[in-house]
Amino acid sequence: MEQKTGSGMTRRSMLKYAAATAAATRASSLLASVLAKAPSTKPNFVIILCDDMGFADLAAFGNPVINTPNIDRLAQEGLKMTSFCVAPACSPTRGMLMTGKYPPRTGLINVTGPGSPVGVRPGDMTIAQALKLQGYRTAMFGKWHIGDFDTNPAFNPIEHGFDQFYGLPYSHDYNYPAGVPLYRNKEKIEQPVKYNLLTKRYTEEATKFIRERGKEPFFLYLAHNMPHIPVGTSPEFAGHSRAGRYGDVIEEIDWSVGEVLRVLKETGKEKDTVVVFTSDNGPWLAVGEDTYDHKERGSKEVGDVGWAGLLKGGKSSTYEGGVRVPTITRYPGVFPAGKTTAEMASVLDLYATFVSMAGGTIPANRKIDGVNITSLLKGGKTSPRQELFYYSSDTIQGVRQGSWKLRIAPVGADGVTRKAYGATKGEMVTELYNLDTDPSERFDRAAKEPEIVAHLSTRMKEFDDALKATRLPLTAYLERVSQKD
Numbered sequence: 001m002e003q004k005t006g007s008g009m010t011r012r013s014m015l016k017y018a019a020a021t022a023a024a025t026r027a028s029s030l031l032a033s034v035l036a037k038a039p040s041t042k043p044n045f046v047i048i049l050c051d052d053m054g055f056a057d058l059a060a061f062g063n064p065v066i067n068t069p070n071i072d073r074l075a076q077e078g079l080k081m082t083s084f085c086v087a088p089a090c091s092p093t094r095g096m097l098m099t100g101k102y103p104p105r106t107g108l109i110n111v112t113g114p115g116s117p118v119g120v121r122p123g124d125m126t127i128a129q130a131l132k133l134q135g136y137r138t139a140m141f142g143k144w145h146i147g148d149f150d151t152n153p154a155f156n157p158i159e160h161g162f163d164q165f166y167g168l169p170y171s172h173d174y175n176y177p178a179g180v181p182l183y184r185n186k187e188k189i190e191q192p193v194k195y196n197l198l199t200k201r202y203t204e205e206a207t208k209f210i211r212e213r214g215k216e217p218f219f220l221y222l223a224h225n226m227p228h229i230p231v232g233t234s235p236e237f238a239g240h241s242r243a244g245r246y247g248d249v250i251e252e253i254d255w256s257v258g259e260v261l262r263v264l265k266e267t268g269k270e271k272d273t274v275v276v277f278t279s280d281n282g283p284w285l286a287v288g289e290d291t292y293d294h295k296e297r298g299s300k301e302v303g304d305v306g307w308a309g310l311l312k313g314g315k316s317s318t319y320e321g322g323v324r325v326p327t328i329t330r331y332p333g334v335f336p337a338g339k340t341t342a343e344m345a346s347v348l349d350l351y352a353t354f355v356s357m358a359g360g361t362i363p364a365n366r367k368i369d370g371v372n373i374t375s376l377l378k379g380g381k382t383s384p385r386q387e388l389f390y391y392s393s394d395t396i397q398g399v400r401q402g403s404w405k406l407r408i409a410p411v412g413a414d415g416v417t418r419k420a421y422g423a424t425k426g427e428m429v430t431e432l433y434n435l436d437t438d439p440s441e442r443f444d445r446a447a448k449e450p451e452i453v454a455h456l457s458t459r460m461k462e463f464d465d466a467l468k469a470t471r472l473p474l475t476a477y478l479e480r481v482s483q484k485d
C-alpha cells in the first residue's frame with residue numbers, strides 16, 4: 001500500500017515529482033546557461049575567401065616556410081577544419097557559396113570570363129539576399145566571378161543582395177590587353193586594375209565597412225584575388241617571405257586577416273562575429289610545372305603556385321588536393337577554441353548554416369544542397385554532412401560517404417594526375433579510397449571492396465540523374481540570360 005505523505009501525495013508520486021522538479025531545474029539552468037552564452041544579437045558573418053590557396057600554404061596547416069601568425073592565431077581561437085571541401089575551380093565554388101547548390105543546379109559549372117553569357121540567375125536567392133531578409137547589411141569586396149557584369153550589368157553583386165561592392169568581375173589574368181576593370185558598386189573606376197594593390201585595397205574597404213557598422217548585423221564577403229596568378233603584393237610586402245613572391249602574397253593575406261581581426265576587436269564586435277577563412281580551390285599545380293605566359297610582364301615564367309601538402313592533385317582535379325582547402329571558423333565563446341575537426345563539411349553548407357544562425361529558415365520548397373552544420377561548428381563530434389558529391393564542370397566524378405570516397409574520372413585532368421598514373425589521357429579510372437586512413441589517396445581499394453564500389457557508384461548515378469532531371473535546362477537558361485530578363 002502506498003504511504004501517504006503530509007501533502008497527500010504518495011511516496012512514489014512525490015519521488016516522481018521531485019525528480020521532475022530536479023529535471024526542470026536542470027533544464028532551466030541549462031537554458032539559462034545557453035541564454036547566457038548566446039549572443040544578444042544576430043551574429044555578424046565575415047567570409048574571407050582566397051583564390052587558389054592550397055591546403056598547405058599556411059603555417060597552421062603545416063607550411064614550413066611561410067609565416068602566417070594572424071591566421072595561426074585565428075586557428076588557436078577557433079575551429080580548424082581539415083576536411084572542408086569546395087569545387088575544383090573558381091566560379092563553381094563561388095556559386096556554391098552564394099546559392100548553397102551544386103554547380104549543375106545553377107549553371108555555374110565553369111569559370112565565367114569576359115563576355116561569358118553565364119552568371120548567377122535572378123531566381124537563385126544568394127546568401128546575401130537571404131541574410132538581408134533577416135535584417136543584415138551586406139558588402140562584398142573582391143573577386144565575384146559568377147557573371148561578367150562588365151558586359152552584362154544584371155550580373156553585378158549589387159543586383160544579387162549586396163548593399164556595397166568593390167572589386168573585379170573575374171580573375172585578374174583575363175582580358176589582355178585592355179586589362180581587368182575595377183568597379184565600385186555599378187561604376188567602373190579603373191582599367192587595367194593595379195592587381196598588386198588588391199589585397200591592400202580590399203582590406204581597407206573591409207575594415208572601413210566594419211568600423212561604419214552600428215548595431216545592425218552585417219555580412220561581409222571578402223574575396224581576395226590572391227594568391228591566383230599573376231601574384232603581386234603592395235610594395236611593403238615585396239621580399240617579405242623566404243618563400244619568394246608566392247610567400248610574399250600569402251604573408252600579405254595574413255596581414256589582411258590580422259587587420260580584419262584587429263578592427264573587429266577594436267569596434268567591440270569580436271564576440272558577436274562569426275569568421276570563416278577558406279579558399280576556392282586547391283593550388284594550380286599545372287601552372288607551376290609548366291611555364292606561364294605572363295603577358296603583362298612580357299615574359300614566360302614558372303608560375304607562382306602553392307602547396308596541397310599531403311593531398312593528391314591540385315586545382316581542376318577532384319582528388320582531395322583540388323577540393324579540400326585550409327579552413328578555419330571562429331565565433332568566440334560559441335565555437336570551440338584551438339580544436340581541429342576532420343569531419344566532412346562543404347562550402348555548400350555555409351548558406352543554410354548562416355541563415356539558421358541569423359534566425360531564418362530555408363523554405364521547404366527551395367531545393368538547396370547545403371546542410372546546417374552549426375552543431376559541428378559548435379564542437380559536435382559528428383558532422384550533419386555525411387555525404388558529398390564531387391563535380392568537375394557538369395560531370396559527376398565522385399562521392400564520399402564517411403571515410404569512403406569513390407572517384408570515377410578520366411585520367412589527365414591535370415599534369416599531376418597523368419604523371420601519377422602513367423596512363424593515357426582520357427582513360428576512365430575507378431578508384432576507391434579510405435580518406436581517414438589514406439588522406440593522400442595512395443592506396444586504391446576498388447578491387448578489394450567491390451560491394452562498396454557498387455553501392456557508391458549506384459548512389460552517384462542516382463543523385464546525378466535526379467539532379468539533372470529537375471534542373472532548368474542549360475540552354476533555356478542561356479537564352480533567358482541573353483534576353484536579360
Ligand SMILES: [Ca+2]
Pocket residue numbers: 051052089090228280281
Ligand atoms: Ca580559384
